[in-house]
Every structure is written in structure tokens, then in C-alpha cells.
Amino acid sequence: MQIDFIATPHKDTTTLVIFAAEGFSALHQGEYLSAADVAQLEKSLKINEFKGKKAEAQVFTAVGAYDRVVIIGLGKTEKLDALTIAEVGGAVYKVLAGLNVTAANVIVNTIEGNANTDAEIAGRIAYGAKLRSYRFDKYKTKEKDDNKKPKLEKLHIVVKEISAAQHYFEAKDAVAEAVFFARDLQNEPANVIYPASLAKAAKNALTPLGVSVKILGEAEMKKLGMNALLGVGQGSAHESQLVIMEYTGKGGSDAPLALVGKGVTFDTGGISIKPSANMEDMKWDMGGSAVVIGTIMALAKRRAKVDVVGIVGLVENMPSGTAQRPGDIVTSMSGQTIEVLNTDAEGRLVLADALWYCQKHHKPKAIIDLATLTGAIVVALGESTAGLFSNNDAMAAQIEKASKTVGEPVWRLPMNETYDKDIDCDFADMKNIGSGRGGGSITAAQFLQRFIEGDLPWVHLDIAGVTWAKKDGALVPKGATAFGLRTVEQFIRENFEG
Ligand code: BES
Numbered sequence: 001m002q003i004d005f006i007a008t009p010h011k012d013t014t015t016l017v018i019f020a021a022e023g024f025s026a027l028h029q030g031e032y033l034s035a036a037d038v039a040q041l042e043k044s045l046k047i048n049e050f051k052g053k054k055a056e057a058q059v060f061t062a063v064g065a066y067d068r069v070v071i072i073g074l075g076k077t078e079k080l081d082a083l084t085i086a087e088v089g090g091a092v093y094k095v096l097a098g099l100n101v102t103a104a105n106v107i108v109n110t111i112e113g114n115a116n117t118d119a120e121i122a123g124r125i126a127y128g129a130k131l132r133s134y135r136f137d138k139y140k141t142k143e144k145d146d147n148k149k150p151k152l153e154k155l156h157i158v159v160k161e162i163s164a165a166q167h168y169f170e171a172k173d174a175v176a177e178a179v180f181f182a183r184d185l186q187n188e189p190a191n192v193i194y195p196a197s198l199a200k201a202a203k204n205a206l207t208p209l210g211v212s213v214k215i216l217g218e219a220e221m222k223k224l225g226m227n228a229l230l231g232v233g234q235g236s237a238h239e240s241q242l243v244i245m246e247y248t249g250k251g252g253s254d255a256p257l258a259l260v261g262k263g264v265t266f267d268t269g270g271i272s273i274k275p276s277a278n279m280e281d282m283k284w285d286m287g288g289s290a291v292v293i294g295t296i297m298a299l300a301k302r303r304a305k306v307d308v309v310g311i312v313g314l315v316e317n318m319p320s321g322t323a324q325r326p327g328d329i330v331t332s333m334s335g336q337t338i339e340v341l342n343t344d345a346e347g348r349l350v351l352a353d354a355l356w357y358c359q360k361h362h363k364p365k366a367i368i369d370l371a372t373l374t375g376a377i378v379v380a381l382g383e384s385t386a387g388l389f390s391n392n393d394a395m396a397a398q399i400e401k402a403s404k405t406v407g408e409p410v411w412r413l414p415m416n417e418t419y420d421k422d423i424d425c426d427f428a429d430m431k432n433i434g435s436g437r438g439g440g441s442i443t444a445a446q447f448l449q450r451f452i453e454g455d456l457p458w459v460h461l462d463i464a465g466v467t468w469a470k471k472d473g474a475l476v477p478k479g480a481t482a483f484g485l486r487t488v489e490q491f492i493r494e495n496f497e498g
């Protein structure tokens with residue numbers, strides 16, 4: 001879908017979108033509708049009991065010169081923050097996509113009692129509409145599906161402050177494009193996206209943007225002693241990979257911020273094999289790596305003044321004659337030994353070496369890792385909210401703030417010595433699962449912390465419950481969400497740029 005900003009409605013469409021806040025105070029968009037039409041619309045809205053609640057929608061046909069007038073609710077004007085406006089934009093897309101139209105003019109006028117400029121409103125509507133317009137339909141080859149395919153091709157945002165709106169949208173569009181790229185990687189099945197193909201996709205997409213991308217294979221990782229990661233991939237026909245992406249928007253002389261992602265391109269559980277029901281969901285187990293790759297893309301596309309290194313550990317966890325066994329003991333790159341009591345607790349093994357490699361080779365000033373790490377986090381927080389773990393209150397608070405701004409909820413869970421002891425082990429330095437039945441997401445986080453040196457600020461986001469969605473959301477259609485990308489991007493924007 002193409003989005004542009006123009007001063008007066010485009011002639012290529014007779015569909016008009018206008019907004020109405022609760023109590024209709026914003027329905028005075030009379031420059032494109034006659035007073036009589038506005039009065040008629042207000043009357044109809046009343047009859048239909050339209051309240052103007054956020055994302056509430058009504059479609060009227062044959063109004064004045066227009067074939068369709070779509071009215072979208074804004075909610076309470078005093079509650080109209082950046083996120084709400086983007087969500088309203090999502091609703092604009094959703095409603096238009098359900099109509100038989102190829103283009104629409106969206107009228108943005110000053111909303112009274114609200115701090116957003118017209119340009120900001122226009123840009124945010126555009127951003128929300130764009131995020132919501134994502135589709136993954138490349139494998140749908142049959143014609144009959146075309147009926148379901150939205151026909152909307154052009155969204156004209158009609159606003160007075162054109163260049164300011166364009167400028168605002170440009171940076172957001174870079175993020176949206178990166179979100180789409182990450183969602184595509186996540187949505188692809190595991191026969192298409194495996195470690196080497198994922199590494200290549202990252203390299204092909206990021207190199208032209210000026211990101212330096214290095215890919216390590218098994219021989220190189222073996223030399224580095226990354227046996228925790230390699231053990232997970234040793235049952236697979238696909239070679240494990242480590243991808244290192246360096247974006248140096250600030251010149252690269254400072255210590256970078258590091259992003260580390262779990263990239264298990266398919267998680268069967270290995271010899272500790274998972275039940276067959278819903279096993280297909282484990283194609284999403286590379287969600288964290290897609291978010292890391294996508295975040296680097298967003299920063300590079302909008303030329304952020306910041307140095308960031310992204311590292312993703314890519315493996316496929318398969319059972320086979322060469323697979324790792326329960327009880328195997330591996331020596332990680334850090335020198336710490338791990339008894340692998342459950343081959344399905346593989347993400348932490350991958351991250352252990354990726355985190356260590358990151359600290360040894362890049363000396364970051366802080367690390368954020370993203371991983372679909374535990375089923376336990378879904379039990380604890382459900383499918384709307386990611387788990388946050390950290391050794392640093394200030395950084396945790398910064399991530400929480402950014403997550404609120406973009407509408408990707410996170411909730412911090414505790415970490416302490418008691419939980420840490422739970423992974424002490426009789427035969428090695430640690431075991432890869434806890435002893436008890438509860439608190440599985442926390443013991444997983446404690447495991448990761450054993451691979452963080454000293455007090456290096458670190459945040460771990462367990463995105464197992466949120467990396468894909470079973471139903472449509474305000475900004476995300478069902479399927480891959482790229483959850484975490486917009487939070488990390490916002491966190492960087494607020495705390496690391498300049
Ligand atoms: N990839 C899974 C976690 C997961 C579960 C992600 C559900 C998304 C949805 C992870 O590798 C895993 O299998 N974790 C085990 C750990 C257990 C064996 C200690 C789990 O959560 O069951």
C-alpha cells in the first residue's frame with residue numbers, strides 16, 4: 001500500500017475518511033462536505049448509536065459527491081497519545097481493506113483539546129495504517145483467495161502541514177518496513193528458513209544498508225569453543241550459524257549497545273521431543289533473532305546516530321542419530337560446563353554462547369536479549385505481555401517506558417540467588433533446567449545471567465507468548481508480530497542516540 005500526504009483530496013477516489021472524537025466534537029470537517037451533509041451524518045450517527053469510541057467505525061454510502069464516507073472514532077480527545085492515534089490508523093486500514101475500494105482520502109484536521117500537531121496526527125495515522133496493512137500471502141496461489149485480498153492500494157492523507165507530516169512518517173516508515181521484514185522471516189516455514197538461509201537473508205538485506213554482516217559456521221564456532229550452541233544443532237542436517245551485524249551510525253568508536261537473539265529455526269525439542277500437537281508453532285522459535293535483525297534494519301534505514309551490534313545464534317533443534325542426549329555435558333565458550341538434562345531447554349544453550357561471544361568480541365555497554373525462551377512465560381503472562389528480566393533497575397525502567405509508548409506490554413519478574421541455586425548441578429557447573437516445577441521462566445533467566453559478566457547492564461525479554469498472535473490486533477494482523485522490535489527501537493531512540 002502506498003501512502004502519501006497531500007493538501008487537498010485526490011481525484012482518484014470517491015471515498016473519504018473522517019474522524020469523530022467521543023461526543024463528535026471533531027466532525028466539523030466541512031471544507032469537503034456541505035453543512036447539510038455533515039448535519040445528516042451526525043443525525044445518522046446518533047441513530048446508529050455511534051459513540052466515537054477509539055477505532056469505532058461507520059461507513060455511509062452516497063454522501064454528497066462521495067460514494068463512501070467512512071467515520072472512525074478517536075475516543076476521548078484528552079487520551080489521544082501517539083499510540084492511540086496509530087491504533088486509529090490501524091482501524092482506518094482495517095475498515096478500508098474490508099470495502100471494495102482501491103484508494104481513499106483521509107482528512108486530518110486539528111483536534112481540539114489535544115497536544116498533537118496536525119503533522120503528527122497525519123504521520124501517526126499513516127504509521128498505524130501501514131503496520132496494520134501487513135500480509136503474508138505469498139503461498140496463496142489460488143484465484144478464489146483474491147476475493148479476500150484487500151484491494152486498497154493508495155492512502156492519501158490530506159493535511160495542511162505536508163512536509164512536516166512526510167518528515168515524521170519517513171522515520172516511522174523505516175521502522176514499519178523493518179517490522180515487515182522481521183514478520184516475513186518469522187512467518188516463513190522452517191523448510192524455507194533454516195540457519196544458513198536466515199543468515200543469508202539477514203546479510204542480503206542489511207549489507208546494502210551499510211551494515212557489516214559476518215557469518216560464522218560450525219568450524220569457526222568449534223574453534224571458539226561454542227559447544228553449548230553447537231550441541232543444540234548437532235542433530236540437524238542444517239549447519240548452525242552465528243550472525244554478527246554491526247551498525248555504526250555514530251562512527252563505531254564507542255562501546256556499542258548489543259542485541260542478542262535466539263534463532264532456533266525449528267524446535268522439535270530434540271531427543272526430549274515435544275508432543276506433536278501444535279509442534280508447527282515451533283517455526284516461530286527464531287522470533288528473537290528476527291527482531292534483532294529487524295531492529296538493526298530499522299536503525300540503518302533511518303540512519304540513527306548510534307552504534308549497535310546485533311548477534312543471533314541460529315540452530316535447528318532436531319532428534320537424530322547425531323543429536324545431543326539428555327545427560328550430555330557440554331563446555332560453553334565461557335568455560336562453564338552445562339549438564340543438558342532436557343534437550344528441549346535449548347534456547348538458553350544457544351544464548352549462553354551468543355552472549356559470551358558478544359561480550360568477548362564487542363565489549364558492549366549494555367545487552368538486550370530477545371528469546372522465545374519458555375512455555376512457562378505463557379502460563380505466567382498469557383499472550384499479550386512479554387516477560388522482562390534484568391540485573392539493572394534503571395535499564396529495566398527504560399525498556400518498560402519504551403514498551404508502553406509503542407504498545408508492546410512487558411512485565412518484570414524477579415531474579416535472585418534462590419532461583420539461581422536452582423540450576424546448580426551435581427555433575428557440572430549448572431544444569432539447563434530447574435529442579436522444581438514452577439518458575440521456569442525465572443530459572444531460564446538465571447541461567448542466562450550466568451553468562452553476563454559482572455554488572456554489565458542486561459535485559460532479557462522472554463517473548464514466547466507474544467512473538468505470534470492468534471487473532472488480529474490494532475497494529476498487527478494475526479501471525480508473526482515482530483514483538484519487541486518497536487520497543488527496542490524506541491528504547492534506543494530515547495536513550496542512546498545523539
Ligand atoms: N521454544 C520453547 C519455548 C516456547 C514454548 C516458545 C511455547 C513458544 C511457545 C523452548 O525451547 C522450550 O521448549 N522450553 C521448554 C523448557 C523446559 C524444557 C525447561 C518449555 O518451556 O517447556
Ligand code: MN
Pocket residue numbers: 267269343344345346347
Ligand atoms: Mn525447546
Ligand code: ZN
Pocket residue numbers: 264267285344346347372373
Ligand atoms: Zn525453543
